[in-house]
Amino acid sequence: FLIxxxxxxxxxxxxxxxxxxxxxxxxxxxxxxxxxxxAGFGYWLIEKQKTGCWTGISAIIIFLMLRWWSFFQAGRQNxxxxxxxxxxxxxxxxxxxxxxxxANDKLxxxxxxxxxxxxxxxxxxxxAPAGSFQNTYINNNLLQCGSRRIVIIDSNVRIDSSAGKxxxxxxxxxxxxxx
Numbered sequence: 001f002l003i004x005x006x007x008x009x010x011x012x013x014x015x016x017x018x019x020x021x022x023x024x025x026x027x028x029x030x031x032x033x034x035x036x037x038x039a040g041f042g043y044w045l046i047e048k049q050k051t052g053c054w055t056g057i058s059a060i061i062i063f064l065m066l067r068w069w070s071f072f073q074a075g076r077q078n079x080x081x082x083x084x085x086x087x088x089x090x091x092x093x094x095x096x097x098x099x100x101x102x103a104n105d106k107l108x109x110x111x112x113x114x115x116x117x118x119x120x121x122x123x124x125x126x127x128a129p130a131g132s133f134q135n136t137y138i139n140n141n142l143l144q145c146g147s148r149r150i151v152i153i154d155s156n157v158r159i160d161s162s163a164g165k166x167x168x169x170x171x172x173x174x175x176x177x178x179x
Contacts, residue, residue, distance in 0.1 A: 025123050027070075033063040074126040080150065081125075082172055085117045089154065089174050092121070093145060098130035102138075102152075142166075153177050 013019050026034075036059040044052030075096050083090035088107040093100045099122070107113055122128075135146045143150040149168045154175040 023123050025126065027066075030063060030066055033059045033066070037063065071126065077125065078145075079125070080145075080170065081121060083117055083121070085113065088113065089152075090118065091152070091172070092118070092127070093133070093136070093143070094125060094127055095130075095133050095136075095145070097127050098133070099125075099127045100130060100133060100136065100138075 037056050040052045040054075040056030040059060042052070043049060044056065077094055077096065079092075079094040081092040081094065083092070085107065089102075089104045090107055091102040093102070101118075133145065137144040141152040141154070143152070148170065149166065150170040150172065151166075151168045152172045152174065154173075155177045
């Protein structure tokens with residue numbers, strides 16, 4: 001009964017506005033700095049020592065610089081992520097802090113699979129969905145992102161041997177196609 005009461009209370013707290021903070025991604029060093037901030041200001045308040053205050057302020061400055069640097073790096077990223085999800089195809093094309101998502105219908109329909117497999121990566125890379133990118137062209141299984149060409153070969157692709165060769169930068173083979 002006590003466990004049920006505790007779980008009910010936690011579920012109630014979860015429904016309150018602003019009770020959950022989603023999409024927060026910090027590394028180990030940033031977590032340590034947050035602890036130093038709390039400890040420094042706590043020491044300053046309890047012991048009335050200025051060293052605690054200066055420690056807290058220094059940790060805040062370092063923390064903010066690290067956060068700025070991580071967001072700056074996220075704004076400059078260009079990546080292609082191919083997810084390993086059983087019986088599903090999922091690819092994120094990332095430019096800066098935005099992504100274009102390519103997936104099969106099964107994965108697009110299942111929010112639970114997306115939340116479990118895709119969300120942690122998207123939080124870590126600090127990305128949000130984009131409608132399209134400039135200089136990006138998608139035609140069936142051929143993608144061109146700027147000067148990069150990506151070809152996806154799955155079970156639906158038929159390769160015409162009489163057609164000329166297309167130079168590509170990345171080849172993704174999925175769904176065990178017969179080649």
